[in-house]
Amino acid sequence: MRCTLPLAAALSAAFLLAPVNADAAGPDDRTRVARAVDDAVQRYGLPGIAVGVIEDGRIVAIETRGELAAGSGQAVAPDTLFKIASNTKAMTAGVLARLVDQGKLRWDDPVTKHLPQFRMHDPWVTANMQVRDLLVHNSGLGLGAGDLMLWPEPNSFTRADIITGLQHLKPVTSFRSGYAYDNLLYVVAGEVAAAAAGMPFDEVVRRELFEPLDMDGCRVGQWRLDEAGSVAQPHRRVDGRNVPVREDGEVVPDITSMAAGGIRCGVDDMLKWVGMWLDPKHPWLSPAQRRAVWTAHMPMPVSERMRQWDNSHFSAYGYGWRLSDVQGEWKVAHTGTLSGMYSSVILLPDRRTGIVMLINGEGEAARTALGQVLVEQAIGANAGHDVAHYATLLDQERAGRAAAQPLPDTSARRPATAEEAAALAGVWRDPWFGEVEICPRADGIAFASARSPLMRGRLMRVGARWLVDWDDDGVDAEAWLQPPSRDAGKGATLTLSHVDPDADFSYDYADLAFTRQRDCP
Template sequence: MLRIALLSSALVAGLFLSAKAQSVSTTVGPLDVAAVDAVVARTLKAFNVPGIAVAVVKDGQVVMSKGYGVSSLTTKTPVDANTLFGIASNTKAFTTAALGLLVEAGKLRWDDKVTDYIPEFKMYDPYVTAEFTVRDLLTHRSGMGLGAGDLMFFPDSTDFTIKDVIHNLRYFKPVSSFRSKYDYDNNLYLVAGEVVTRVAGQPWADFVETRLLKPLGMSRSATLFSRLPDPTNVIDGHGPVEGTVRVIRRDLGTVGAAAGGMYSSVADLSKWAMMLVGGPGAPASLLKPKTQHELWSAQTILPVGPVPAAYLPYSYNTHFAAYGLGWVLRDVRGYKEVSHTGGQIGMVTKVTLLPELHLGIIVLTNQESGAAFTAITNTIEDHYLGMTGLDRVKLMADLTAASKATDGKATADVWKQVAAATKKPPSGPIIRLFWAATTMPGWVM
């Protein structure tokens, strides 16, 4: 969904992607929860985040599930494991799982044409329209530009309907050839949600809640804020406004639900993660192995860049990265990592799975700092990958500072050009919304 990045994607992408071999510890002990507590406390302060919730599942058990800080700077209510956050684009994995259930039922195939189910679907190019498949809706390779058309449902002051979104896709001129290039997209996930609606014979929201959330016991979660059964323990979103972190008005839009509308807690998402990664005591999978394999198979290649020498100790020795069906895939120190991030106004989140280790890491925040969830996620991942002595909080703080300095110079240069063109000094604030290209899992939203 909305993807707000504080660091340049090129710098962050290079940080964790390296082909230099490193030694890995063969023995990993239990997670030191107190040490994680200390890292989260530093993260709250370093990135000015009011509240964070963290959960870790391993071998079919919940290792930790905790809240930190406050859910709102207005109410000062403490965050706990049941506090609800907007998980934004982590919703996409539920949409692809819903489609997977319909594939299993024989009601559609991944490579069916979209027009088989939505006859009015039309892209700019007639050939692309004719060839566009359900799989293409999910893999960010349509040829449209990064974030094209998102203003049709963001912010929630717009009045577009799903019918309008589908109709208007025909007007977006491509910036690359069909299936040739990765450009993150939300609108085609809205179309995917409409495919679920038409094939299942019930709204996407109802299908996801009855076929995925309820069977897993995710009783506090819902596909939209307005559908929450109990909205009393819900975070407020926060973001920097004129240099101060403040509560931001909640986005109550409904059209973008299938791309990023869900609300959930780390307690509920732990059940989702355990179902996916398995292990002794984990819930029975709602998906057949073939379906889960398809969701986690590479569909669209993502670039893997070199790491500056100073950051090699922090590298996960990644060689390949790709987008699957609602998930980002890469290799980390010999293991397959399956992850996604999400960003709504005032909140960003990340879910990370290492299926071979039966490991899941969930970090939900109520501020717009991706550096915060990256520092915590990578600290926990370091433990299970046998990497020690790395201060992820300091690293991300240093990178954030460097990025702000670069952005500040770029902003000043733009204002100089404006002043020269208008022959008068600039005034007023600049609001910068970055739709950062997804080149590594920490920044997909």
């Protein structure tokens, strides 16, 4: 299903943007965007997508395709809510910047000023971590450390559990010495905002963001599905088909990851958000805080793809935004990935140009290829490079990685027997993840988390190795299980690691270390 919003309606919906004449965005602008979107949908078989493009401060296209849920017959529309996932981080940072403008906090405040219970593994880091440090991925923790307290959903971990659990996550580098993406500290940042504002974080977001920018379709915290209108559902690919997964119930709960990735918006409201950033005189933030948010606070590596595709020379993280250059032009962007939903926001501030992409399926490659084409259209680079061109390059990259680091062959797996798993049987505990049972069940030996219900699977043997085969197909990162050595003694730990070295880093198995507590129930 395809919908192209008429230009006049688009302009009316985005009142924040500069007023234009009816013919300001010509048919060529809309046609080239529509063609690129169609190419991405066809190449990747997307269940649904919404794309909005602003050029020179004016909306030139809003394009929607597909369905809220595959087979539902309900078409994606400009106001359809998608999970924007980690594009929430820029909103969290923006809310904090508003509170700085209001004098309710400072970027260099110690986190413990607002959250006295906050603890990191190192007491010196605890005392010296500032509010700004929560936003720039410089904590010294490993990539995605502690994310198993957030995903897979649902689980029983709370924001208070995260603040308590952080002290048990051991750093892999020294504080402020390097970049490693994290989510937990954005959860802490949301709690800092709540403490400074004197109200729960979802109320802060509504008051400081949604209301002043008229983003009244967006949702955060707990809300009712029947009051939200059009809501896209996540999908995964099964035998070449898009299948809805983890569909929303009647009441959508307040999720623990709210400040890191819990906001939902439609492309129409996202264009209001983008339009505000493209207008340097917009009063939502002071000029000083705009500069603070888009300052390069933490250097990031420049990837080979960035060098080849964009001729990039620098990459850095601001407050909730990634900063880089593309063909000599300033680029501010972020992506979001969460359980069958993909989003992307790309800004070219000097051109007052912005791109929003929202996808409700397995859309990582589609997001990358389509975003590249739309950016190049905006800056007039690489004429003739279409979605197929970049899709082919991505396929080649993937094949190269697979050849360099092939997946282990686990086809000979078989269920472990109670006899051979006798030394593993029992209840084990990790200090931040909690207890797991390795105990007999009807079909073999189960590995089951007490606090994360989807982290339940069957213990398998692959030659001399142990593997956890998760019951839920949505948990797509199988784990090797490494038992303690026989001579390790009391306090020895059981650990997990990825079978697929390319698996999502949010399955942070490397941060787990279980010690045996007692026998199976």
